[in-house]
Amino acid sequence: MANKRAMGIIFANMHDGFLGELTSHRSLGAVPYGGRYRVIDFSLSNMTNAGIHDVGIITHSNYQSLMDHLGSGREWDLARKWGGLSILPPYAGTTLGFNSGRMESLAGVISYIKRTQAEFVVLSDCDMVANLDLSAIIEEHAQSGADVTIAYRKDYLTGEHKDSTTLVLDGAGRVREVLLNPTHAGTYNVYLNIAVMEKAFLENLVQEMASRNLRSFRRDVLQEGSKFMNIKAVEIHEPCLKIDSIRAYYDANMQMLDPKIRAALFTRDRPIYTRVRDEAPAKYGLNAAACNSLVADGAVIEGRVENCIIFRGAKVRRGSVVKNSVIMEGTIIGEQVSLDCVITDKRVRIQDGRTLMGFHTYPLYIPKESAI
Amino acid sequence: MFRKKEWIAMLLAGGQGSRLYALTQNLAKPAVPFGGKYRIIDFPLSNCVNSGIDTVGVLTQYQPLTLNEYLGTGQPWDLDRIDGGLFVLPPYQTAYGSDWYKGTANAIYQNVRFIDRYDPEYVVILSGDHIYKMDYSKMLAVHKEKGADCTIAVLEVPLEEASRFGIMNARADGTIYEFQEKPKEPKSNLASMGIYIFTWKMLRKYLTEDEADPSSSKDFGKDIIPKMLGDGARMIAYPFDGYWKDVGTIDSLWEANMDLLNPNTSLVLSDPSWKIYARNPVMPPHYVSPEGKVQNSMVAEGCSVYGEVDFSVLFAGVTVEEGAVVRDSIIMPNTTIKAGAKVEYAIVAENTVIGEDATVGCRPESMTDRSSWGIAVVGYNVKVGPKAVIGPKAMVDRDIPGGETDGQ
Numbered sequence: 001m002a003n004k005r006a007m008g009i010i011f012a013n014m015h016d017g018f019l020g021e022l023t024s025h026r027s028l029g030a031v032p033y034g035g036r037y038r039v040i041d042f043s044l045s046n047m048t049n050a051g052i053h054d055v056g057i058i059t060h061s062n063y064q065s066l067m068d069h070l071g072s073g074r075e076w077d078l079a080r081k082w083g084g085l086s087i088l089p090p091y092a093g094t095t096l097g098f099n100s101g102r103m104e105s106l107a108g109v110i111s112y113i114k115r116t117q118a119e120f121v122v123l124s125d126c127d128m129v130a131n132l133d134l135s136a137i138i139e140e141h142a143q144s145g146a147d148v149t150i151a152y153r154k155d156y157l158t159g160e161h162k163d164s165t166t167l168v169l170d171g172a173g174r175v176r177e178v179l180l181n182p183t184h185a186g187t188y189n190v191y192l193n194i195a196v197m198e199k200a201f202l203e204n205l206v207q208e209m210a211s212r213n214l215r216s217f218r219r220d221v222l223q224e225g226s227k228f229m230n231i232k233a234v235e236i237h238e239p240c241l242k243i244d245s246i247r248a249y250y251d252a253n254m255q256m257l258d259p260k261i262r263a264a265l266f267t268r269d270r271p272i273y274t275r276v277r278d279e280a281p282a283k284y285g286l287n288a289a290a291c292n293s294l295v296a297d298g299a300v301i302e303g304r305v306e307n308c309i310i311f312r313g314a315k316v317r318r319g320s321v322v323k324n325s326v327i328m329e330g331t332i333i334g335e336q337v338s339l340d341c342v343i344t345d346k347r348v349r350i351q352d353g354r355t356l357m358g359f360h361t362y363p364l365y366i367p368k369e370s371a372i
Numbered sequence: 373m374f375r376k377k378e379w380i381a382m383l384l385a386g387g388q389g390s391r392l393y394a395l396t397q398n399l400a401k402p403a404v405p406f407g408g409k410y411r412i413i414d415f416p417l418s419n420c421v422n423s424g425i426d427t428v429g430v431l432t433q434y435q436p437l438t439l440n441e442y443l444g445t446g447q448p449w450d451l452d453r454i455d456g457g458l459f460v461l462p463p464y465q466t467a468y469g470s471d472w473y474k475g476t477a478n479a480i481y482q483n484v485r486f487i488d489r490y491d492p493e494y495v496v497i498l499s500g501d502h503i504y505k506m507d508y509s510k511m512l513a514v515h516k517e518k519g520a521d522c523t524i525a526v527l528e529v530p531l532e533e534a535s536r537f538g539i540m541n542a543r544a545d546g547t548i549y550e551f552q553e554k555p556k557e558p559k560s561n562l563a564s565m566g567i568y569i570f571t572w573k574m575l576r577k578y579l580t581e582d583e584a585d586p587s588s589s590k591d592f593g594k595d596i597i598p599k600m601l602g603d604g605a606r607m608i609a610y611p612f613d614g615y616w617k618d619v620g621t622i623d624s625l626w627e628a629n630m631d632l633l634n635p636n637t638s639l640v641l642s643d644p645s646w647k648i649y650a651r652n653p654v655m656p657p658h659y660v661s662p663e664g665k666v667q668n669s670m671v672a673e674g675c676s677v678y679g680e681v682d683f684s685v686l687f688a689g690v691t692v693e694e695g696a697v698v699r700d701s702i703i704m705p706n707t708t709i710k711a712g713a714k715v716e717y718a719i720v721a722e723n724t725v726i727g728e729d730a731t732v733g734c735r736p737e738s739m740t741d742r743s744s745w746g747i748a749v750v751g752y753n754v755k756v757g758p759k760a761v762i763g764p765k766a767m768v769d770r771d772i773p774g775g776e777t778d779g780q
Contacts, residue, residue, distance in 0.1 A: 022498070035656065036656070036657055227426065256752070259659075271655075272654070273654055276652045277649070278647050281408030281673075281685075282657075283411050283670050284668060287667065289666075294659050296657035296658075297672065301666075
């Protein structure tokens with residue numbers, strides 16, 4: 001079903017600072033996830049599956065990897081004559097920096113938004129792995145007549161999250177208060193960085209904020225705006241795996257091993273699309289063993305993998321034992337290697353006989369293309 | 373206007389593949405799944421693209437739905453081009469009547485207008501039933517160098533098997549002086565691989581003459597090649613020594629899949645410089661559960677393995693439930709092997725369900741009469757009930773109720 005009524009904007013860089021080396025050479029959206037995906041695949045597929053065929057991706061920095069991944073957008077069905085995928089890098093001359101706010105970014109692409117024919121705009125970050133029915137949120141927004149409709153999920157926060165927005169709601173689901181990064185542990189209404197509004201409303205908002213030199217969506221629109229705007233919150237029940245630290249990244253990968261999480265993330269009616277690499281199917285050798293693991297195309301397993309996410313084209317040679325690890329694309333693990341709680345970035349080479357070990361609360365990260 | 377092309381390819385994909393029985397009941401042979409994520413036609417198509425051919429006509433006739441749907445715009449093979457690309461060419465009606473493709477030569481003849489639009493110097497004629505990786509550009513170089521009218525790729529086969537093939541008898545310089553179709557007493561062991569490069573002007577003339585000949589069976593092997601030889605046309609044998617397999621029978625299809633599991637196979641699918649392209653399923657990586665065991669196998673995306681898999685090829689979206697055993701078998705896309713079922717030496721087609729504790733096929737060692745042993749085949753969309761038994765060499769194309777025995 002084509003949702004000609006809505007366009008999408010995805011912020012690719014908003015949370016880059018929280019993932020350390022994983023995002024030192026790529027934006028969060030381009031971080032590899034789950035054996036064959038990038039984090040942005042989920043936000044993008046959610047848009048496509050809601051029938052949104054105009055998607056703009058706002059990037060600020062390190063977007064080579066992202067552009068390489070997205071190409072023409074064809075794999076998300078977004079290579080279109082009308083609309084389709086638009087990558088929106090910063091204009092020269094504007095002062096957009098690494099930490100610039102969403103409103104400031106939107107001001108920079110306002111002409112793109114104005115030109116696109118749509119009634120509604122869906123704003124989404126790509127800091128989360130989730131398969132969500134955005135069309136239901138759009139519908140909810142259209143019905144309720146709210147100024148802004150945002151998505152939230154009831155989740156437990158430890159008080160250590162540095163990147164969370166929580167909501168206080170009234171009985172009708174209207175946002176009454178917005179608290180950033182609460183320091184006490186507890187269950188909160190956590191904002192999922194997905195917001196829907198009328199396009200005309202957004203255009204006005206962007207202009208108004210710009211004229212007051214206000215740049216932040218969370219602080220200036222949600223927090224301040226909740227006092228005078230009708231901001232409605234819609235609860236999401238599907239699993240949402242937020243990636244706001246290396247540990248959360250590791251946990252989100254490990255959660256893919258849970259059949260319930262997989263069933264929620266990969267549904268028949270809302271597939272998750274990604275870039276195709278034309279690898280041969282995964283190959284298992286003599287005495288190979290895989291146990292509670294996800295293995296992508298092009299992988300070659302000759303050793304033993306346990307509780308692992310093995311990306312496309314990764315190789316585990318004979319006699320090696322890899323446990324509780326995330327092994328990214330093209331990593332080659334030699335013979336008689338022992339790994340536990342390790343994240344290897346793309347094309348890492350681990351020589352024969354090495355032993356590396358992290359802990360599940362502190363996985364060991366091996367940067368891209370390093371040799372050990 | 374169409375730009376002139378040096379060469380284009382015509383891929384004969386209309387064959388039924390009747391010797392694959394249940395596997396080709398609903399689809400043409402080139403659309404038969406192969407190697408975990410491919411269909412047979414991916415091999416010649418990828419070879420074309422990797423050889424630098426950007427215009428391919430695919431001639432379809434028998435059960436074209438799956439094939440048409442699979443080929444689409446040709447995008448997975450990079451054949452969605454502004455100038456040229458992939459074209460599906462079915463038989464058609466004309467003002468003077470209509471006709472099916474009566475033979476391989478007639479199929480090309482009916483598309484002379486398509487070829488003429490590109491005004492090519494050379495035309496590659498391919499079939500959609502072989503598994504191999506080959507650089508046609510090297511063959512074209514030989515064709516040009518020798519000033520040939522027709523170059524035919526040949527493969528050395530064991531002499532005792534030569535009588536199953538079309539045999540090209542050639543002189544030391546490669547010129548063919550005789551063609552023997554499935555000879556009882558072969559003079560050489562150079563088997564035709566069904567890959568031809570023709571100088572288009574020459575082929576066009578022979579196709580036109582052949583069409584006018586009422587006694588002709590309109591076939592390349594039976595009519596065009598012998599006629600050209602008889603006329604003294606310059607025909608060259610192009611030797612090929614890589615992996616090549618005709619997968620036209622159940623046994624050869626099974627063997628070719630098993631060849632992929634051999635660590636020393638010469639058919640390498642992971643070579644980045646000669647990828648075999650396919651339409652990719654949109655599915656997550658495959659999952660092996662804590663109880664699952666996978667060895668010596670190929671497993672595609674979207675599979676879930678809770679049971680045991682050994683020496684097998686699992687296509688995308690296959691589920692092997694707890695306690696189920698799959699050995700020496702090929703399980704095609706989206707098939708489910710239910711808990712406790714046992715599948716050995718079998719080919720199970722797409723969207724099939726093998727019920728709980730059912731048995732399909734068996735090992736040759738467990739037969740008292742080895743001559744009645746063979747690969748068991750379960751066709752498309754078939755539901756095999758719980759505890760049903762499908763014997764070796766069985767060919768099942770209908771649902772089997774629980775507890776029933778089929779085959780043998």
